Amino acid sequence: MLLEVRGLNSHYGRIHALKSVDLSVGEGELVALVGANGAGKTTLLRTLSGVQPATGGTIRFEGVDITGMPAHRRVAEGILQVPEGRQLFGPQSVEDNLRLGAYRRGGDPDADLERMYALFPVLKDKRRQPAGTLSGGQQQMVAIARALMARPRLLLLDEPSMGLAPLLVGEIFNAVQSLKRRGTTIFLVEQNAYAALAIADRGYVLETGEITLHDAGSALLANERVKQAYLGL
Amino acid sequence: MFAEFLQYLLSGITIGAIYALAGLGFSIIYNASHVINFAQGEFIMIGGMSAATLTAAGVPLPLAMLFGLAAAMLGGVLIAKFTIERARNASVVTLIIITIGASIFLRGLAEVVWGKEFHRLAAFSGDDPIAVMGAAVLPQSLWVLGVALVLIAATGFFFNRTLAGKAMLATSHNRLAAQLVGINVRGVVLVAFALSAALGAVGGAVVAPITFSYTEMGIMLGLKGFTAAVLGGLGNGAGAVVGGLLVGIAEALGAGYISSAYKDAIAFVIILLVLMFLPNGLFGKRGTERV
Ligand SMILES: Nc1ncnc2c1ncn2[C@@H]1O[C@H](COP(=O)(O)OP(=O)(O)O)[C@@H](O)[C@H]1O
Ligand SMILES: [Mg+2]
Numbered sequence: 001m002l003l004e005v006r007g008l009n010s011h012y013g014r015i016h017a018l019k020s021v022d023l024s025v026g027e028g029e030l031v032a033l034v035g036a037n038g039a040g041k042t043t044l045l046r047t048l049s050g051v052q053p054a055t056g057g058t059i060r061f062e063g064v065d066i067t068g069m070p071a072h073r074r075v076a077e078g079i080l081q082v083p084e085g086r087q088l089f090g091p092q093s094v095e096d097n098l099r100l101g102a103y104r105r106g107g108d109p110d111a112d113l114e115r116m117y118a119l120f121p122v123l124k125d126k127r128r129q130p131a132g133t134l135s136g137g138q139q140q141m142v143a144i145a146r147a148l149m150a151r152p153r154l155l156l157l158d159e160p161s162m163g164l165a166p167l168l169v170g171e172i173f174n175a176v177q178s179l180k181r182r183g184t185t186i187f188l189v190e191q192n193a194y195a196a197l198a199i200a201d202r203g204y205v206l207e208t209g210e211i212t213l214h215d216a217g218s219a220l221l222a223n224e225r226v227k228q229a230y231l232g233l
Numbered sequence: 234m235f236a237e238f239l240q241y242l243l244s245g246i247t248i249g250a251i252y253a254l255a256g257l258g259f260s261i262i263y264n265a266s267h268v269i270n271f272a273q274g275e276f277i278m279i280g281g282m283s284a285a286t287l288t289a290a291g292v293p294l295p296l297a298m299l300f301g302l303a304a305a306m307l308g309g310v311l312i313a314k315f316t317i318e319r320a321r322n323a324s325v326v327t328l329i330i331i332t333i334g335a336s337i338f339l340r341g342l343a344e345v346v347w348g349k350e351f352h353r354l355a356a357f358s359g360d361d362p363i364a365v366m367g368a369a370v371l372p373q374s375l376w377v378l379g380v381a382l383v384l385i386a387a388t389g390f391f392f393n394r395t396l397a398g399k400a401m402l403a404t405s406h407n408r409l410a411a412q413l414v415g416i417n418v419r420g421v422v423l424v425a426f427a428l429s430a431a432l433g434a435v436g437g438a439v440v441a442p443i444t445f446s447y448t449e450m451g452i453m454l455g456l457k458g459f460t461a462a463v464l465g466g467l468g469n470g471a472g473a474v475v476g477g478l479l480v481g482i483a484e485a486l487g488a489g490y491i492s493s494a495y496k497d498a499i500a501f502v503i504i505l506l507v508l509m510f511l512p513n514g515l516f517g518k519r520g521t522e523r524v
Contacts, residue, residue: 051412075415087410089403099396100403104415146414 002027002062002185003048003154009056010040010047017043019209020057025154025187030180032217034193034230035206041189042084044206045156048187049081050074061154076104078153082160086143090132094123097131097142101149109149116145119175137168144175148184155179157188161195173199193230197221205230236367241489242482243365247374247443249481250381251277254436255458256465256473257388258429263468264405265425268328272312272336274455275343276433279305281446282343284438285352294357298438302431308339309430313423336451343448354441373442380439384432385474392470401425405468453497457484460500464507466514476515479503 003025010018017040025031035041046052048059050071059067061077069077089097098116102109117124120141126134131142140160147155157176161169169192177199180186190196197203200217205226213220220226255273262270283301288294316331323331357376362369392398404411404421411418437446437454444450458473461480465472480500488496507514 049413051409070417071412072415072417075413081413083409083413087407087413089406089410091406092399092403096399096403100400100414100416103396103400150415 001025001060002029003187004060005048005057006060007057008044008047008054008059010043010052011055012043017209018047018054021206021209021211023204023211023214025185028180028183028185029201030176030186030188030199032193032196032200032203033187033189033206034191034196034203034220034226036229037191038208039206040209041206042158043209045081045083045158045187045189048156049079051081072104075150078151079156080147080150080152080154081156082143082147082158084158084162086136086139088131088139088142088146091130093128094131094134094142095127097146098123098127098149101146103150105150112149112151116148119148119178120145137164137171140164140168140172141175144172148179153185155184155186157186159189159191161190161192169195193226194221197226237489239366239368241485243368243370243374245482245485246478247377247481248440248485249461249478250377251436251440251454251477252457252461252480253474253477254381254384254432255454256461256477257385257470258432259459259462260465260468260470260473261388261401261429261432262422262425263462265401266313266317266328266422267325268317268332269459269467270312270426270429271329271332271455271459272308272339273429273433273458274451274453275336275339276305276309276430276451277437277440277454277458278343278446278448278451279308279339279430280434280437281354281441281444281450282347282352282437282448283434285354285441285446286347288354289352298435301438302434305430305434305437306427309426310423313426317422317426318419336455340448340451347448349448352441352446354438354446356442357439371443373439377436377439377443380435384435388428388432388470457481457500460504460507463504464511464514466516469514469516472514472516 001024005021005023008018008021021044033041043052047054050069054067058065061079066074098113099109102112122138123141123145126138160172173195176186188196197217197220203215203217203220204211205213255277258273259269262268280301283304284297287297287300312335316335317328320328320331356373358372362371392402400416401421404416404418408418457480461477462473464479465476480503483503484496484499487499
């Protein structure tokens with residue numbers, strides 16, 4: 001397994017946000033994590049990327065224990081989080097945002113820039129604009145492209161469809177699927193459980209900090225409890 | 234009449250260039266850490282004192298300046314490492330008070346090493362004034378302006394054209410995102426302190442032949458650099474440069490036409506006016522892509 005999480009805990013002061021979470025992501029897999037608002041999905045991703053400390057348990061990446069590794073070194077190892085709410089460098093240009101995505105990798109990122117503009121053509125026209133002036137959907141594209149500039153071995157996506165118009169949601173999910181087809185390993189967090197599970201190989205359900213269900217994506221879509229709680233069926 | 238005005242203007246621009254360097258130092262550290270570093274003036278003092286005392290002891294000027302530069306940068310990194318970083322969870326106000334403590338410590342240390350006297354540093358290219366349209370310019374003023382110009386241009390180039398500089402700016406715009414692209418945000422704070430110390434130390438060495446050097450020279454220079462940064466919009470590097478020149482010119486004109494007794498008061502009047510009527514400074518807070 002590329003990523004193996006065992007008994008992971010995390011706290012905000014006295015709030016116990018992650019309670020002994022076990023999960024794994026294999027090379028080339030698209031794994032979805034669904035759960036209600038406040039379940040701890042973002043906390044889990046932040047703990048994986050290292051911007052939030054774990055208070056117990058282990059995170060192994062390619063077999064190596066990275067539980068105590070600082071965030072910037074995890075990026076160098078290939079773990080890239082696309083945070084909730086885009087978090088762009090607003091006053092800096094779209095192109096600077098993308099180039100900063102390749103900050104850890106070094107080398108010449110020009111070829112990768114062209115790949116990003118091929119994936120999201122609208123960004124090429126906007127490349128000199130401050131990233132903060134783009135529309136929500138375009139900002140999400142910048143956020144994803146910025147992470148891809150690092151050539152991630154594991155891409156952590158936090159609610160990429162949040163706040164987007166339905167048409168754009170489709171576009172973002174198409175981009176996620178095409179990344180998967182090209183072999184990128186993806187851990188996808190979504191409140192839009194139906195769309196996420198439909199494209200996922202496997203899925204986990206997180207409830208108040210605990211993993212309560214784990215199965216193939218299609219099996220979770222057919223699961224009665226999931227249908228009731230997350231699919232509104 | 235005009236010659237007199239020009240004379241005041243030139244001396245204002247000269248000292249203003251040093252305020253500009255100090256203001257730039259305030260902005261760089263503010264952007265990286267949101268801390269207002271009140272030890273900025275002490276970096277200037279270390280640069281000036283090292284140059285004056287080491288050349289007096291027979292060390293060639295470039296070497297003496299290099300030593301001052303290294304000492305100030307070391308001081309800056311130590312402040313960042315052992316105080317700001319240790320107290321990372323403290324409030325910004327606490328961190329600012331820590332920098333005030335650090336400035337007092339640096340002054341005390343300098344007094345132990347160098348004593349309380351004034352030290353003179355010979356002008357780099359003699360003391361024969363150059364006549365400019367009826368005003369007299371000291372060659373050292375040209376040194377100050379030239380060196381400041383080079384440092385300001387290099388700083389601008391670093392932040393707007395290099396990936397490392399853009400990464401530092403990015404950290405000031407969004408610290409979380411900076412961590413997520415792999416920027417070592419703690420390292421950024423250290424680099425910011427080192428860079429600001431370097432700007433201050435070189436400024437202190439070139440201005441020393443004009444102002445004399447003493448261990449308390451950094452107090453006023455630092456406060457005026459702070460005024461420059463606030464006037465230009467805290468965190469806005471280009472604003473700090475313009476602010477520095479404006480403070481220097483206002484001070485020189487005030488001293489010339491009103492009374493030199495009010496020279497230092499002018500910066501404080503400016504800071505009060507800015508805080509009351511222009512809290513974001515002339516050019517806004519961190520609004521642009523500039524430093
Ligand atoms: N910065 C924070 N400080 C304190 N509590 C937090 C913080 N962020 C999240 N929490 C709490 O942790 C829990 C999980 O939050 P989060 O991971 O954001 O959930 P999700 O992403 O699934 O909506 C919630 O109860 C939330 O209130
Ligand atoms: Mg969330």
